[in-house]
Amino acid sequence: MEHEDLYDLIPAYALDALDPDEKDRFEAWLRAHPDAQSLLDDYRQVADHLVMMAPVQPAPAHLQADLRARLAAERSSASPTAVSAPEPPPTLSNAGRTLRLHRRWRRTALLTAAAVVLVIVAGLVLIRPAAAPAENAAEAYARIAAEDGAGWFDVVPGDVSDAVTGDLVVTPDGGEAVIRVAQLPPIERDQTFQLWLVDQSGSRVSGGLFRPGTDDATYIRVPLDRPVADYQAFGVSLEPDGGSPLKDAPTGPRVFLVPLSS
Amino acid sequence: MDQPVLSLLERIQAGDEDALLALHARYASLVYSVAYRIMNDTMAAEEVTQDTFMRLWHKAALYDARKGSFVTWLLTIARRIAIDTFRQQRRDPLLETLWIDSSTEHWENALSANRDGDLPRLMKVIIQDLPEEQRQVIELAYFYGMTHSQIADYIALPLGTVKTRIRLGMEKLRAAWIDDPFTDPASNDQS
Numbered sequence: 001m002e003h004e005d006l007y008d009l010i011p012a013y014a015l016d017a018l019d020p021d022e023k024d025r026f027e028a029w030l031r032a033h034p035d036a037q038s039l040l041d042d043y044r045q046v047a048d049h050l051v052m053m054a055p056v057q058p059a060p061a062h063l064q065a066d067l068r069a070r071l072a073a074e075r076s077s078a079s080p081t082a083v084s085a086p087e088p089p090p091t092l093s094n095a096g097r098t099l100r101l102h103r104r105w106r107r108t109a110l111l112t113a114a115a116v117v118l119v120i121v122a123g124l125v126l127i128r129p130a131a132a133p134a135e136n137a138a139e140a141y142a143r144i145a146a147e148d149g150a151g152w153f154d155v156v157p158g159d160v161s162d163a164v165t166g167d168l169v170v171t172p173d174g175g176e177a178v179i180r181v182a183q184l185p186p187i188e189r190d191q192t193f194q195l196w197l198v199d200q201s202g203s204r205v206s207g208g209l210f211r212p213g214t215d216d217a218t219y220i221r222v223p224l225d226r227p228v229a230d231y232q233a234f235g236v237s238l239e240p241d242g243g244s245p246l247k248d249a250p251t252g253p254r255v256f257l258v259p260l261s262s
Numbered sequence: 263m264d265q266p267v268l269s270l271l272e273r274i275q276a277g278d279e280d281a282l283l284a285l286h287a288r289y290a291s292l293v294y295s296v297a298y299r300i301m302n303d304t305m306a307a308e309e310v311t312q313d314t315f316m317r318l319w320h321k322a323a324l325y326d327a328r329k330g331s332f333v334t335w336l337l338t339i340a341r342r343i344a345i346d347t348f349r350q351q352r353r354d355p356l357l358e359t360l361w362i363d364s365s366t367e368h369w370e371n372a373l374s375a376n377r378d379g380d381l382p383r384l385m386k387v388i389i390q391d392l393p394e395e396q397r398q399v400i401e402l403a404y405f406y407g408m409t410h411s412q413i414a415d416y417i418a419l420p421l422g423t424v425k426t427r428i429r430l431g432m433e434k435l436r437a438a439w440i441d442d443p444f445t446d447p448a449s450n451d452q453s
Contacts, residue, residue, distance in 0.1 A: 011432030012410060012425065017403035019411045046435045048334045049373060050404045051292075051341070052385055053397075054299035056368040059290035059311060066308075067286055067315055071279050074316075 010036060014043030065139075073146035137219035141178040144169045151228070158254030160238055161185040166217070168234065168258045174227035179220040179234065179258060184212035190241045195220060196250060198233045204250070207234070209243050234258045267332045274322040286315050289333065292372055293340045300344040300405050302356050310347055314340040333372050345407040355406045355416065380441045387438040396431030399424055 006029040012018055013026050030036055135143070144150050149172035157164040166181035179195075187193070195207030207223050222234055235257040237250030244251045273281035290311060297310035317339055325335055348355075370381060392400075402408045402416065410428070414421040 008425075008429055011436070012403070012428050015400065015403040015428065015432065016407065017409050017413070017428060019409045022410070042436050042440055043432060046384065046432065046439045047404065048330065048338070049381065049384055049439070050388075050400065050435075051296050051337050052369040052373070052388055053401055053404070054295045056291060056295045057298055059294035060304075060308060063290055063294070063308060063311060064283060064286055067283065067312060068279070070312060070316060071282070071319070 007036065010040050011043050014040060014047045066142075069139075069142040069146065073142070076146050076148065137178055137221040140176065140221055141169055141180055141219050144171050144176060144178060147172060153258050153260055155179065155181055156257045156259060158235070158237075158256045160253050160255045164256045166256070168222075170228045174229050175224065177222040177224060177228055177234075179222060180217055181220065181236075181256060182217045184218060184255065187212060187238065191252075192239055192241055192243060193236050193255060194239045194243050194250060194252075195222065196235045196237065197222065197224075197231055198235060199226075199231050202232070204248050206243065206247070209239075228260060231260055233260055268327065271322045271325055271332070274319060282315060282319050285318065285336075289336060289372070290315070292333065292337060292368070296337055296340045297344045299356075300341065300348055301353070303353075306347065306351070307344075310340060310344045313343050313347075317343065331373070341405070342407075345405075348406065355402055355408070380439060383438045383441055384435060387434055391438075392431055392434060396427045396434070399427045400431045400435075403428065 006026055009018060009022065009026050013023070013030075018026055030040070151168075151170035151172070151174070153168040153170070155164060155166035155168070161183070163183040164181060164185070165183055166179060168177055168179045170177045184193070192209045192211060194209050196204045197207050198204050207220075210218070210220060212218060220236075224231075235250075236255040237244065238252040238255050239250065240252070267285070270281040270285050274285075293314050294307055294311045297314070298304070298307035301307045301310060314336065318336065321339075325332060329335075370385065373381060388397075398417070399413050402413045408416065410421060410424050413419075414424045417424075
């Protein structure tokens with residue numbers, strides 16, 4: 001490749017757009033032509049400012065709370081000798097640990113974020129908790145998920161849609177439980193979702209009514225009056241507005257189930 | 263009064279979560295904007311944004327003020343995380359340009375503190391004068407980490423054409439940045 005050709009590659013090199021073999025030749029040429037460095041510096045400064053091509057969009061307000069949750073989760077997951085402070089000289093092993101912790105809680109934080117928006121903006125979660133909580137269901141989910149020894153159970157789609165996904169988190173003592181569910185099917189104005197708690201004898205108790213949100217995830221606090229171990233499943237059915245006409249049984253199709261016999 | 267960035271970075275290295283949250287409050291929207299431009303998806307952009315600040319939490323010591331502004335460094339981290347995520351998720355690059363004219367002052371405010379060149383002029387060329395075909399190849403390289411050959415394959419153009427468009431576009435942007443009176447940024451070469 002001629003000098004002129006390589007000189008013309010300076011802008012693309014600053015953009016990191018050279019193919020590998022081309023990049024190798026260019027870097028060899030650059031070492032032999034230090035006079036090209038100032039031009040490359042110009043292009044690098046230009047490249048540094050190409051972020052301006054991205055339209056500015058306000059970050060969702062819940063991200064700050066999510067970040068707090070992630071920091072708290074990471075802090076609580078760290079070993080006693082691994083304090084929460086960041087490690088100034090990073091090492092590969094620490095980076096790996098960080099990445100694993102990070103991945104572990106990433107979904108929690110993101111879905112918490114979605115739910116906070118859901119609850120605050122849409123105001124569509126109408127579930128009746130046993131007692132008015134100081135924190136909303138999404139915050140409770142994030143808190144429980146961050147606890148060592150928290151229990152996790154999968155949401156199993158029911159008869160309405162195969163796309164429903166999610167999970168249930170339970171405190172280590174079984175005293176609190178929150179369901180996170182995504183891709184709930186849309187429902188009519190005269191319909192509602194109803195949560196059911198099924199105990200070990202098969203008896204059902206209504207856990208409240210709610211409607212799907214406009215975002216991906218809905219968080220539902222399960223109103224427990226006994227430990228989770230006393231239940232065999234939690235389920236949600238699609239019911240007419242106002243809930244099932246029957247006090248202790250659903251009348252509509254099952255939307256999802258959370259079996260607790262893992 | 264806002265604390266200087268370097269002071270906040272020192273506090274982050276000492277494990278002060280409030281310092282990280284302060285930087286998040288200040289820069290989350292810029293990071294999110296870059297992430298959204300690449301991911302074109304709200305949830306994915308949020309994930310990249312949070313990943314970026316967690317990276318900052320662990321790697322604050324790596325910032326070297328002699329090498330450039332903090333904002334530039336942070337947004338480079340965000341862009342690299344987004345590109346990595348984009349590749350892992352095998353998404354399709356967004357070919358059409360997104361632009362919101364009213365947003366330019368945000369970038370100008372954020373990036374002007376440590377600028378060495380003419381930021382408003384660069385911004386004007388990006389907004390008004392860069393031919394679409396040159397902007398497209400530059401955006402594919404910058405936002406998606408694509409090389410010459412990958413861009414040529416993706417938009418089905420000869421490799422030489424892609425190289426020429428990148429070079430001409432970047433020359434225009436550089437001329438605007440250094441305020442080169444011998445180069446007309448409004449010259450729209452259609453190569």
